[in-house]
Amino acid sequence: MSINLPISGPAVVAHGKGDLRIEDIPLSAPETGEAIVEIAYGGICGSDLHYWLHGAAGESILKEPMVLGHEIVGVVVRQAADGTGPAVGTPVAVHPATPAPGDARYPADRPNLSPGCTYLGSAARYPHTAGAFSRYANLPTRMLRPLPENLELRTAALVEPASVAWHAVGRAGDVKGKTALVIGSGPIGALVIAVLKRAGAAHIVAVDMHDKPLEIACAVGADQVFKGDEADAIAAVDADVVIESSGSHYGLDSAIKGATRGGKVVMVGLLPSGPQPVSVSLAITRELELLGSFRFNDEIDEVIDALADGSLLVDPVVTHEFGLAHSLEAFEMAKNSAESGKVLLNFQQ
Structure with missing residues (x-):
């Protein structure tokens, strides 16, 4: 009525x-x-x-x-x-x-x-x-x-935060068969992992400072997890695609270090305004693609379909x-x- x-x-x-x-x-x-x-x-x-x-x-x-x-x-x-x-x-x-x-x-x-x-x-x-x-x-x-x-x-x-995640993964291009690293496994990071899984990423590594987010990351598709202070292990991931969703300069620095040569780093976590201390020289010498990701457009319609058919967990x-x-x-x-x-x-x- x-x-x-x-x-x-x-x-x-x-x-x-x-x-x-x-x-x-x-x-x-x-x-x-x-x-x-x-x-x-x-x-x-x-x-x-x-x-x-x-x-x-x-x-x-x-x-x-x-x-x-x-x-x-x-x-x-x-x-x-x-x-x-x-x-x-x-x-x-x-x-x-x-x-x-x-x-x-x-x-x-x-x-x-x-x-x-x-x-x-x-x-x-x-x-x-x-x-x-x-x-x-x-x-x-x-x-x-x-x-x-x-x-x-x-x-x-x-639907709305999953659309943000869908847009971020879309910025990385085709991820099928690739190794993906997700820095920050809060709600957006976890949804990014779910989207990566659906898109066919071969190996997904999740990073966070806390156990609960990493537990959720595994539930939605992460194959491997690291705590944020395991710097050497994160750098050794050698990921084709890295999605930074922590919104901190520490996370972005880890993202750059964890990317393979010629890889892509998608920045969806919103860092504070102003200069950020990150390893930009490494991004240059590895010829990394640093890509911003902001909100979403019509991806919301694809997200609704994926939720309805059960392909997006x-x-x-x-x-x-x-x-x-x-x-x-x-x-x-x-x-x-x-x-x-x-x-x-x-x-x-």
Whole structure:
């Protein structure tokens, strides 16, 4: 049944550094091309943690209270007024980006690089772009991806981060039969391993500082694991493809050292702004290809298909689930990378 306005519901709102609140937010009337989605699950991302812990994610600084959340799935409860998009009752995943042109040049076939791009739950611009960690959300129908009947919403909650991983592996090209090294086995690193496995990588080596992420890495396809301080063993991997997902200069340095001559290093972990102390001279003498990887484009559709047909194994990545009333506990757990993988908020409870 279609939902009627006015309506309100609880939402997870960041007010500033260390200030996370659950507030009742009234839902405004949707725009013509927007549907109302009842959110079922939301995955806590590193950017959500940064807004809570630091009041900023990189250079995106909170200037006003903002609803967090961009890793979301739910069910359409009111179709867009213009008749576009999924019908009422359709389960959907969400592509949280809104590409937009700007003054800077970018390849037309890579809208993720558009300089004016906005993202749900981002303080990159002011006014901020509200996220969807809320009971109900108005979402443009172009963001909505209908889900197959056999794909459970809980599994589909990983569609967005799995798309980030899929894009990163795609930047490396054909990995079939190759040796792959993944530095950092948190949720994105673990999903990268799952994508590499599906893509036919012959040998996958995972690295992390903690046992739990390495346990998850093995569950989704890693053949071998090392702790982050095993520098000599990591350097000896001699990988054709290395994907750096730790977001630290130590990880990037290990990635360069672990790559074979003429190999590729894909950088998906977002390092802090400014200079980074890494072994660039080694990248030069080995003729390594250093490739950036930022968000994703239409890979989300391939990810949904792969999850639906069971060829992409992601369930071990989810380690904890909390009801909305326990959001602060959920964020505390997500912060503890030694004990958790992907932490989900269940908005249905």
